Amino acid sequence: MRLLALLLAVLMMLSPAAAQDRARLDLGASALVESGRAWWGDPPLELRLALTKAVPWRVNIVSDPVRLVLDIRDVDLNGADAKALFGAGLATDVRWGRYRDGWSRVVVELPGPYRIASAVQKTTPPLPQITVTLEPVAEADFTAPPSATAALRGLPDPAEVEALPPREGLVVVLDPGHGGFDPGALAEGETEANLVLVFALELRKALQDRGVQVVLTRESDTFVPLEERMTLAREARGDLFISLHADALPTGQAAGATVYVWNPRSDGQAAQHLVNRHERSDLISGVDFGGQDDALAAAMMDFARTDTQPRSENFARWLSQRMALMGIGQHGRPVQGAAFSVLKSPDIPSVLLELGFISDYNDRANLLNPEWRDRMVMVMSEAVLGWARDEGQRASMLRK
């Protein structure tokens, strides 16, 4: 049987009214209990967390030592003492605290190897409740988390529950596509990998000059697997992830800048062609990125994205509108959906920008022209700052 060691489950409460006040943990109604008989070793366990309303959440088992890690969002844990949880003694340790922007983390250190048998959030009265049932497994059957959701691999070490200091300013992660043994698209002696790196370095400088913190997923001609690019973004606590490309398509199929946002159901043929090409380089490198998603986890990822997706789409709009205002040539459909793996982060707004198509004569000339790049750098810097202000204002409105 397949071990579902990483399960992401989210229920979004998206009405503005619901966003105004945070859920509270009802400690009195929460518990860790034995949920059955132990046939050997440790007993099956059930963790119940009662909340004043349903929240986005995700749950995961990690090793060394074995522990259940439950992330919950918009929950006020202030004043709730983890040691006072009913049944806390069944675990080696129970702790919780603020974890990162808006998320709190509950860590239950387990007495031995376990697997998650089920994890559900009941949203109906009297109290919404997250229930996670855990079954003991033999040491030999316990494996450190395989990927149920590849996009979430590389989460920061859940061993620590600590209050991260509030972060100042905006962090933008720039992801120059391809690199190393994967040059990307080729035309007239130019490689996509090099063109997008040159552009990323110029854009970094411009953003930094405007006070934005910038993290690059690569700064030289090296290969970085897709998944690692997302991990870097998460580790940097990025507010925005921008993957930069300049791909090739058969003549006549594409010209002009195109912004892609995540859409697994996109039926655009050109987009699918690009997606296939991008995933292939990862397969060549030995990283099996695409194949391991559980259908269940994948479906749940879609819920997670209901929060991030509108912010990604908002940035795509900002970018496209700025390009239009500044006379940057765009594709006939400047904003499109596609299932690029790098856009899968459930918690970081992400877009993939085809600056142009290296296969198109004009686009290629633009990419090689420092004046065009200056204009595009300006467009993107303004789009980033405009979007950030827009999102910031929305957030403060919600907090009122």
Ligand SMILES: [Zn+2]
């Ligand atoms: Zn590319």
